[in-house]
Amino acid sequence: MAIVAATAGRLGSVSTDAALELRGVTKMFGALAAIGDVTMTVRAGERRAVLGSNGAGKTTLFNCITGDFLPTSGTIRLFGEDVTRFPAHERIRRGLRRTYQISLLLGGLTVADNVYLACRGVSRGRFSLLRPRRGDVLVARAAELIEAVHLTASSQTLVSELSYGQQRQLEIALALAGAPRLILFDEPAAGLSPTERAELVAILTGLPPHIGFIIIEHDMDVALRVAESVTMMHNGRIFKEGTPAEIENDPEVQELYLGGGHG
Numbered sequence: 001m002a003i004v005a006a007t008a009g010r011l012g013s014v015s016t017d018a019a020l021e022l023r024g025v026t027k028m029f030g031a032l033a034a035i036g037d038v039t040m041t042v043r044a045g046e047r048r049a050v051l052g053s054n055g056a057g058k059t060t061l062f063n064c065i066t067g068d069f070l071p072t073s074g075t076i077r078l079f080g081e082d083v084t085r086f087p088a089h090e091r092i093r094r095g096l097r098r099t100y101q102i103s104l105l106l107g108g109l110t111v112a113d114n115v116y117l118a119c120r121g122v123s124r125g126r127f128s129l130l131r132p133r134r135g136d137v138l139v140a141r142a143a144e145l146i147e148a149v150h151l152t153a154s155s156q157t158l159v160s161e162l163s164y165g166q167q168r169q170l171e172i173a174l175a176l177a178g179a180p181r182l183i184l185f186d187e188p189a190a191g192l193s194p195t196e197r198a199e200l201v202a203i204l205t206g207l208p209p210h211i212g213f214i215i216i217e218h219d220m221d222v223a224l225r226v227a228e229s230v231t232m233m234h235n236g237r238i239f240k241e242g243t244p245a246e247i248e249n250d251p252e253v254q255e256l257y258l259g260g261g262h263g
């Protein structure tokens, strides 16, 4: 597998401030530790891949970070603040976003309308009906986000008429609404053609440098191209951390994951 860490050169320029700090995070379902004693730090602006075979605990990890699940024990800090017990919307307010494996798009609206509504939903003026100047700002902002995900030519297309790959691109635009500082991408390449995967890689590597992300991705080629660091999970625990090159060349990782047909 020929993999190039396209973003590796950014490592030196990334801020050392922590965007996310997990300390001893465990989530039990009955007797099962879906994740156990997970400790990890993601710096502001960092792009991290979380890899692991089915059932490794990746989605549970995301759910704990977003506030969809409360951890059974451990602490979660977001941009220096302890958010362990905060509801999801309080984490969104602090700049956390997430995409899902399932689509949450409004199929009967255009691309532009979907992104505009997302911008409006996170803007402070959302309860004010008469704010035309504010509205203009949001229209312009929506156009910027549509451009960032390479959908400008489809701006007036109904979402239901977009290809599957374009719908996934639109989901990224929705995650960019507001002022995200850390985005969790849940298998964004799932179901995409090779051409659409290349487009996805270009979009993710082209995001503004202050926006960090964590990506769960079964497609190793995509994950290792867009990430500058990798956390490998196994049975709910962190198994390895390293650069894409270190992970790709690690014999234990190859034995456990790459050689096991999970990629």
Ligand SMILES: Nc1ncnc2c1ncn2[C@@H]1O[C@H](COP(=O)(O)OP(=O)(O)OP(=O)(O)O)[C@@H](O)[C@H]1O
Binding pocket: 029, 032, 033, 034, 035, 052, 053, 054, 055, 056, 057, 058, 059, 060, 061
């Ligand atoms: N709501 C739940 N109730 C009970 N068990 C759960 C729940 N969610 C996850 N689990 C279990 O926790 C473990 C980790 O699941 P999780 O979905 O986090 O793994 P994953 O790495 O995201 O897997 P996949 O790649 O298949 O999405 C699995 O054994 C799963 O069955």
